[in-house]
Amino acid sequence: MILLIDHQDSFTRNLEHLLANFDTILVIDRKEVTQKQIKEADIIVFSPGPGKPDDYGESKILYHQIVGHKPILGICLGFQLILQEEGAQVSRQEQVLHGVETDIEIIPNTQTYNKIEKPLRVARYHSLQVNPDSLNTLKQTIKITARDPLRKTPLSFEDMNRKLFGLQYHPESFLTNQGRSLIANIHHACLDNIG
Secondary structure (H helix, E strand, O other): OEEEEEOOOOOHHHHHHHHOOOOOEEEEEOOOOOHHHHHHOOEEEEOOOOOOHHHOHHHHHHHHHHOOOOOEEEEOHHHHHHHHHOOOOEEEEEEEEEEEEEEOEEOOOOOOOOOOOOOOEEEEEEEEEEOHHHHHHOOOOOEEEEEOOOOOOEEEEEEOOOOEEEEOOEOOOOOOOOHHHHHHHHHHHHHOOOO
16 A cells, blocks of 8 residues: 655645556545554555645645555655655755756666656746755665756655655656656556565
């Protein structure tokens, strides 16, 4: 079962439909998640949402309870929240990207982008970024797997030791041309060697 922690974003339902291709889904508001639901989940997904990671204290607490015990995927706000909790800085970016389709620079030899065709075009809806100058504070097991080709801001990461994944962009959007394949790769990596 995939537990989708909802940050009240308009994309949550689209994300739910994409994830439902791979497993049963339970969508729960971040303020209502129970320990029983976490225990029963195979994968935890931190959804997109409005605002900044610091607006979601409940999710930050949940992240620290879960990390290292269950596979985690963070999308957009979830991506920022995870990297901020791991020591990176989140800041406002110069150019707001809402509904923008861009190519991304993929780092070779990663699970996330295994067999993904280039160029990969993705949907970006964010005004905040993870500051690339703060990445040296992250654990060495966290590997940045894609960047903005111009600004070099991180757009995805994976930590195979802790089964921790993040996407700054929206795989559930029709503007992301291989979103289902990306989620399939991450789902496979999350469940590899479990059970």
